[in-house]
Amino acid sequence: MTANIFFQGESYSLQDGETVLECLLRNGKDVSYSCKNGVCQSCLMHSTQGEPTKESQLRLKDSLKAQNFFLACQCRPNQDMGIETLNVEKEFTKGIIYDKEMLCHNVVAIHIKPLADIEARPGQYINLMVEGVVRSYSIANLSNKDGVITLHIRKIANGIVSSWAHDKAKTGDSVLLRGGMGDCFYLGTNNENSFPILLAGTGTGLAPLEAIVLDALDHGHKGKIHIIHGGLKPSDLYHMEKLQSLADSYENLSYTPCVLNKENSVIDIYEGSLDAIVNSAVSTADKINLRAYFCGAPEMVNLLKKNTFIAGVSSKHIFSDPFLQKHT
Ligand SMILES: Cc1cc2nc3c(=O)[nH]c(=O)nc-3n(C[C@H](O)[C@H](O)[C@H](O)COP(=O)(O)OP(=O)(O)OC[C@H]3O[C@@H](n4cnc5c(N)ncnc54)[C@H](O)[C@@H]3O)c2cc1C
Ligand code: FES
Structure with a gap:
């Protein structure tokens, strides 16, 4: 049986195996999506x-499931559905840009003060709506304590939101936020x-890894914490001094910056691939109790997850956020 979707006063027939999102895009509807x-x-x-399909609600919070929210890119209905886009005023919270700073040649930090509480843990990601476009960014600070959410945004050539963050965003501008997730x-x-x-x-x-480290230290975590940050070249790394000084202050924290090519830099950075360093760290760790985070x-996230699992760490103890880009 062909299912139909009813959207903005029109009816659209779904093709075989088609998702709600694919059907809306095929019919020229301007709806929000990314990954x-x-x-x-x-x-x-x-x-x-x-009813939305089970698959389309798998990763949603219970409160959203109960209100019949669903992910259009995962929904292949086998019955007719009436659907609507989010009520932006109700579902998003307004925030004001409080500060902005460059962290390295291609990463900017945007500090946002939400005007209402955002239920999010440090390291989770939020959805940022700018100029009608929604993208995900990870919380990089102790947002629940600071009352400010810090995001690290990398410049992507012709990227809508990252270009806005680098070239247009300024202190005092307002944005819309929703979260936290993940x-x-x-x-x-x-x-x-x-x-x-x-x-x-x-x-x-x-970004999320630094927030998790800060949160663990803030909770007085007693176990060993090892954070490894990789880039292609030394100028891709940022917060090196901050993380090294944190590692100097906490006996249980170690920090390893690494790059594929040191480019004659005299800075103390490991030269080699991130996965090799992670494999070596996992091989000597207490694999039964280890909690691993890859972002x-x-x-790279998928490779690290696979290697760590094969090395003997339970998949229940491996947490990850692959920064999936817009899928066209
Ligand atoms: C869970 C999650 C968390 C994330 N957290 C962060 C974060 O903390 N910081 C951060 O900087 N980003 C993060 N991202 C990525 C972010 O959501 C955007 O995808 C990214 O900023 C690009 O958005 P844009 O609007 O600038 O580019 P778009 O307008 O979406 O893309 C423009 C073009 O560039 C291509 N493109 C997009 N991204 C890349 C890329 N990485 N490499 C090559 N081509 C690309 C697209 O396919 C498209 O053709 C996260 C993504 C997810 C899913
Ligand atoms: S979850 Fe549907 S587009 Fe990302």
Whole structure:
């Protein structure tokens, strides 16, 4: 049976195996999306008639499931559905840019003060709406304490939101936020936690990892914490001094910056591939108790997850946020 979707007063027939998002895009509808992979939640919609499929609600919070929200890129309905886009005023929170600073040649930090509480843990990601476009960014600070959310945004050539962040955004501008989402956050509850933590990522993958380290230290985490940040060349790394000075202050924290090519730099950086360093760190770790966090470039995140699992770490203890880009 062909299912139909009813959207903005029109009816559209779904083709075989087609998602709600694909059907709307095929019919020229200007709806929000990015990863098409069920991760970023930019395509979140609301069902006004008919149950969303289980797959389209898998990664949503219970409160959203109960209100019939669903991810359009994961929804292949087998019955008619009435759907609507998000009520931006209701679902997004207004925030004001509080400060902005360059962290390295291609990464800018944007500090945003939300005007209402955002329920998010350091390391989770939020959805940022700018000029009608929604993209995901990870929280890089102790946002729940600071009352400010810090994002690290890498410049992407012709990227809509990253270009806005680098070239247009200024103190006092308002933005819209929604979140937090994802499993990348510190799981310890008290200062007795002694499990080892390994965190690794490339580029702005550092954002959630740094927030998780800060949160673990803030909780008085007793186990070893090792953070590994990779780039192609020395100028791609940022927060080196900050992380090294943190590692100097906490006996249980170590920090390894690494690049594929040192380019004659005299700075103390490891030269080699991130996955080799991570493999070596995992091989000597207490694999039964290790909690591993991997964020950033999707290919690297997937490789690190696979290697760590093969090395003997339970998939339940591996947390990751691949920074999936817009899928056209
Ligand atoms: C869970 C999650 C967390 C994320 N956290 C962060 C974060 O903390 N910091 C951060 O900087 N980004 C993060 N991202 C990526 C971010 O959401 C955007 O995809 C990115 O900023 C590009 O958006 P844009 O609007 O500038 O580019 P778009 O307008 O989406 O893309 C423009 C063009 O560039 C291509 N493109 C997009 N990204 C890349 C890329 N990485 N490499 C090559 N080509 C690309 C697109 O395919 C498109 O053709 C995260 C993504 C996810 C899913
Ligand atoms: S979750 Fe649907 S586009 Fe990313």
